Amino acid sequence: MECLPLSRGHNFSAGPAALPEAVLRRAQAELLEWGTSGASVMEVSHRGKEFMAMAEQAEADLRGLLAIPANYKVLFLQGGATQQFAQIPMNLARPEQRADYIVTGDWGEKAVREAGSLVRAQVSATSAANNYTALPPRADWDLDPASAYVHYTPNETIRGVEFHEVPDVGGVPLIADMSSTILSRRIDVSRFGLIYAGAQKNIGPSGLVVLIVREDLLERCPSTLPKIFSFAEHAAQNSLLNTPNTFGWYLAGLVFQWLKAEGGLAVIEQRNRRKAETLYDFIDTSDFYANPVDRAARSWMNVPFTLADSALDAAFLQQSRDAGLLALKGHKLVGGMRASLYNAVEQASVDALVDFMRDFARRNG
Known part of the structure; x- marks a missing residue:
């Protein structure tokens, strides 16, 4: 069987979720x-x-x-x-x-x-x-x-x-x-x-x-x-x-x-805190995206967010998928978007998501 080129996206799935690439290899x-x-x-x-x-x-x-x-x-x-x-x-x-x-x-x-x-x-x-x-x-x-x-x-x-x-x-x-x-x-x-x-x-x-x-x-x-x-x-x-x-x-x-x-859970904890802060900080400084959760109760693992105009949801999901950003659709009970930031999701993936969100807002705001 011919091996196809590896083309893994940035996986924000809520579960089953991303596994560490080193583990999969x-x-x-x-x-x-x-x-x-x-x-x-x-x-x-x-x-x-x-x-x-x-x-x-x-x-x-x-x-x-x-x-x-x-x-x-x-x-x-x-x-x-x-x-x-x-x-x-x-x-x-x-x-x-x-x-x-x-x-x-x-x-x-x-x-x-x-x-x-x-x-x-x-x-x-x-x-x-x-x-x-x-x-x-x-x-x-x-x-x-x-x-x-x-x-x-x-x-x-x-x-x-x-x-x-x-x-x-x-x-x-x-x-x-x-x-x-x-x-x-x-x-x-x-x-x-x-x-x-x-x-x-x-x-x-x-x-x-x-x-x-x-x-x-x-x-x-x-x-x-x-x-x-x-x-x-x-x-x-x-x-x-x-x-x-x-x-x-x-x-x-x-x-x-x-x-x-x-490095154990002390290192993983620092990484997860940073990933969550990166995404929440961007959302909070944007007038195009919003997170509905009380700041004291915000999850490090699952970040739901909405667009200022829900009519743009379909375009956001399609264009993000085309950019290699996977599984961002929010749960059917709440709609909108959701990025899950489990351990195997790297900081580079969160940075790529924020860059896309910034660009999408610039083009559609």
Whole structure:
């Protein structure tokens, strides 16, 4: 088969999202023959020594990157974050128990709605009244100290709203859907009871979810729960209760190695802050573009923006695509544009986007 010239664009997709080019090139080089296995990583047993060594190294690298305490289990599971909307209440709460949900966007809405048939899910705070463009004031949160847990979404990808501090919820376990923020900065894992993240933003390909859970919470998992749904059973089997997403796990491990080689999360955090500031600063100094989110709650990862004249949206999307700027169309619920700035999106891509936006405004303003 003839190899075509490489022509990769600047990928601003909200997910599945950009992966580091170095990771893709290494996976490409190893695709047919992985290590000394004589086969592809997709063709070897998940219980063979080569795969198990890779899996152990991936977990060790993730633990190092996030400084995960020893009393937390790390699980590499199939499915995505949406599946955890149901599995979390199934594992951590009794049906009659209350669970508090902080809702700051569409993913939070989905999480509490899914949990509602499994537990007494309570919307304890919401910013729906301001169309999810800000965070609900902490003083307005109605939390019950007897709740099974408090669930929140640190970053809402659709509206571009983000918590920049971990909320204090007392002694109740804090559950976080970190699908779009995990590994984008340093965090204190000990502040959380459970963290879960779909892989397709900052970890790897879709179809894999990483779950970090404090060991004492595994004692809550009902023995009557089918094993395939039980966090405790997966933890006891080191995420090998059933055949895992072997290729996704392998690629996640390559991403962890890439993050370490880049200098770890302190370096990645600085890069992500700079990328976001570059785009927001340009938008804020323009009378052609606007961002609707309260400045204190603006996401580093997902930047929605609108044009002064929405009639120009189609032209903006077509011309940006022609310029190699990919996946800038906003979510169907809000329209406009959205640039997602995950770890693999380089500063050069953000600079190229700003240059295009400046030129488009000059030609159409």
